[in-house]
Amino acid sequence: MxxxxxxxxxxxxxxxxxxxxxxxxxxxxxxxxxxxxxxxxxxxxxxxxxxxxxxxxxxxxxxxxxxxxxxxxxxxxxxxxxxxxxxxxxxxxxxxxxxxxxxxxxxxxxxxxxxxxxxxxxxxxxxxxxxxxxxxxxxxxxxxSFPSIITESIKPQLTSAQVAATIHNYEREKKIVILSRTIITCPVCVDEVAGTDCFLCYACSGEACKPCIKSYLETRILAGQVKHITCPINPSCNVELTPAQIASCVDKQVFHRYDRLLFQLSIDSMDDIIYCPRCEKPVIVTKGTDDYLKNTLGECATCSFVFCTLCGKTFHGVNPCQYSENKLKDIYKEYQNATPEERLALEQRYGKIFNRLMDDMASMETIKQTARQCPQCSIYVDKLEGCNKMTCIKCHSYFCWVCLQLLSKTDPYGHFNRPGSKCFNKLFEGVGGMGW
The missing domain is CATH 3.10.110.10 (Ubiquitin Conjugating Enzyme)
Structure with a gap:
C-alpha cells in the first residue's frame, strides 16, 4: 500500500x-x-x-x-x-x-x-x-418479492407477512430511539419531559410522560379494570396496550397484579376448563350434574392424573378436602387484600382456588420458566411478543432469544440471515400468528 x-x-x-x-x-x-x-x-x-x-x-x-x-x-x-x-x-x-x-x-x-x-x-x-x-x-x-406462504425451495425464504412484521418491529424500535433523544411537552401534565421518560403508543404514535401514564394505569389496575386497556393519550386510538407496554410504565408489583387478574378473568370465563395440578395442561370438567363426584372429578388426558377439582390432590371421593395451614393463610391474605369485586369472584369459585397453587405463586413460577437472562447485564427478560431478536430493557443490548448470543449493534438481524450462523433462518422460530 x-x-x-x-x-x-x-x-x-x-x-x-x-x-x-x-x-x-x-x-x-x-x-x-x-x-x-x-x-x-x-x-x-x-x-x-x-x-x-x-x-x-x-x-x-x-x-x-x-x-x-x-x-x-x-x-x-x-x-x-x-x-x-x-x-x-x-x-x-x-x-x-x-x-x-x-x-x-x-x-x-x-x-x-x-x-x-x-x-x-x-x-x-x-x-x-x-x-x-x-x-x-x-x-x-x-x-x-416474497411468497404469502413458505414454499419448497433450495434458498431459505421469508413470507411477505414475516418481512412486514420485521419492518413493523424495526419502525417501532426506531421511533423509541428517536423519542429518547428528544424533549416533549406532555399533553396531560403539560410539563417538558425528556424522551427517555416518555411513553410511546405503537399504534397512533401518541406521546406522554411515564408518570402520567403510570398514574392512569395504576388507577385502572388497582380497581380491577384490566381488560381492554387502550391508549390513554389519543381517545380515537382503540388499539389495546400490550403487556410489554404496561410493564414498561408500572411497578413490578402492580404489573404482577395486572397479570394475575387478567389470568383470573381468562380462567373465570371458561367454566368447564381447569388445569391439571400435575402437568398444568387444560382439562375439561363436566359440571352442572346432580352427581357431586362427577362435579369434583378431573381426569387429565395428558398425564392420566385423576384429581379432585376442589383441592387439586389425588381424587378422594366423598372424603373432605385437606388443605395445609400455610395454604389457608395465603388464601386468607389474598382475600383480605382483594377488592369487593375480587372477593365476590373468590367466593363464587372457592373450590377452584383450592385446586391449584395461588396465582401469585403460579405467576412467579411462570416467570422463572419463561424468562431468560440478558447475556450482557444478566437481568431476566421475558419475551411477550415479536421475533427472536431481543432488546434488553436495562442495557439495550441486542441478543438472540434462541441461543442467547449478543448481536451486533449495526446488524442484529445478520445473526439470523447469514448462512453458517447457528440460528440461520430462525428469526421467527417459535413465533405464532402476528395479527397486527
Whole structure:
C-alpha cells in the first residue's frame, strides 16, 4: 500500500467515524500494512411522507422507516488511487435482483469519481436515491418479492407477512430511539419531559410522560379494570396496550397484579376448563350434574392424573378436602387484600382456588420458566411478543432469544440471515400468528 493511499483511507475512515455513530458505522482497521480494512455502513433509506407497504391482498400499512441497507466493504491496498472498494449489499426487504440494481449504480458512481474517496458518497446516494433506482414512489409491494406462504425451495425464504412484521418491529424500535433523544411537552401534565421518560403508543404514535401514564394505569389496575386497556393519550386510538407496554410504565408489583387478574378473568370465563395440578395442561370438567363426584372429578388426558377439582390432590371421593395451614393463610391474605369485586369472584369459585397453587405463586413460577437472562447485564427478560431478536430493557443490548448470543449493534438481524450462523433462518422460530 502506498503512503498516499494509506493516508487517504485513514482520513476517510476517521471522517466517517466522526459523522456516523457506532450503530451506523463499524470497521475493523488494518493492523499491519498488508492487511485490508473491513467495515459496515448502515444506511437508512429516506422515505416520502406517504409511503406504504403491502403484504397481503388489500392489506397495506403506512410506514415512516424501513430496515436499513447494510453496505459491507473491504478497502484494497491500492484504493482509491487504482481500485474501487469491494462491497456487498444486504437488506431484508429487497430481492437479490434489487440489490444488484443498487450495486450497479454504486459501480457507476465509482466510475464517475475514480481515484477519490467514495464511501460517504455511496452512503448518501443510497440514502437519497434507493427508491428512485428501484422505481418505487409511494409503495413497497412485498407480495411481488416474497411468497404469502413458505414454499419448497433450495434458498431459505421469508413470507411477505414475516418481512412486514420485521419492518413493523424495526419502525417501532426506531421511533423509541428517536423519542429518547428528544424533549416533549406532555399533553396531560403539560410539563417538558425528556424522551427517555416518555411513553410511546405503537399504534397512533401518541406521546406522554411515564408518570402520567403510570398514574392512569395504576388507577385502572388497582380497581380491577384490566381488560381492554387502550391508549390513554389519543381517545380515537382503540388499539389495546400490550403487556410489554404496561410493564414498561408500572411497578413490578402492580404489573404482577395486572397479570394475575387478567389470568383470573381468562380462567373465570371458561367454566368447564381447569388445569391439571400435575402437568398444568387444560382439562375439561363436566359440571352442572346432580352427581357431586362427577362435579369434583378431573381426569387429565395428558398425564392420566385423576384429581379432585376442589383441592387439586389425588381424587378422594366423598372424603373432605385437606388443605395445609400455610395454604389457608395465603388464601386468607389474598382475600383480605382483594377488592369487593375480587372477593365476590373468590367466593363464587372457592373450590377452584383450592385446586391449584395461588396465582401469585403460579405467576412467579411462570416467570422463572419463561424468562431468560440478558447475556450482557444478566437481568431476566421475558419475551411477550415479536421475533427472536431481543432488546434488553436495562442495557439495550441486542441478543438472540434462541441461543442467547449478543448481536451486533449495526446488524442484529445478520445473526439470523447469514448462512453458517447457528440460528440461520430462525428469526421467527417459535413465533405464532402476528395479527397486527
Amino acid at each position: 502506498s503512503t498516499a493511499d494509506s493516508e487517504i483511507q485513514s482520513d476517510e475512515l476517521d471522517a466517517l467515524g466522526s459523522i456516523l455513530d457506532e450503530t451506523t458505522f463499524e470497521m475493523t482497521k488494518a493492523s499491519i500494512a498488508t492487511e485490508k480494512t473491513h467495515g459496515t455502513i448502515v444506511i437508512e433509506v429516506t422515505l416520502p411522507d406517504q409511503f406504504h407497504i403491502e403484504y397481503y391482498p388489500n392489506h397495506r400499512r403506512h410506514v415512516e422507516y424501513l430496515p436499513p441497507i447494510f453496505l459491507r466493504f473491504t478497502l484494497p491496498n491500492d484504493y482509491p488511487s487504482i481500485s474501487s472498494p469491494c462491497f456487498q449489499l444486504e437488506c431484508i426487504w429487497m430481492t437479490d435482483e434489487q440489490l444488484q440494481v443498487l450495486s450497479e449504480n454504486l459501480n457507476n458512481i465509482w466510475l464517475d469519481n475514480s481515484n477519490e474517496p467514495i464511501l460517504f458518497l455511496w452512503y448518501s446516494s443510497l440514502s437519497a436515491q434507493t427508491l428512485e433506482w428501484l422505481n418505487m414512489t409511494t409503495t413497497l409491494d412485498l407480495q411481488l
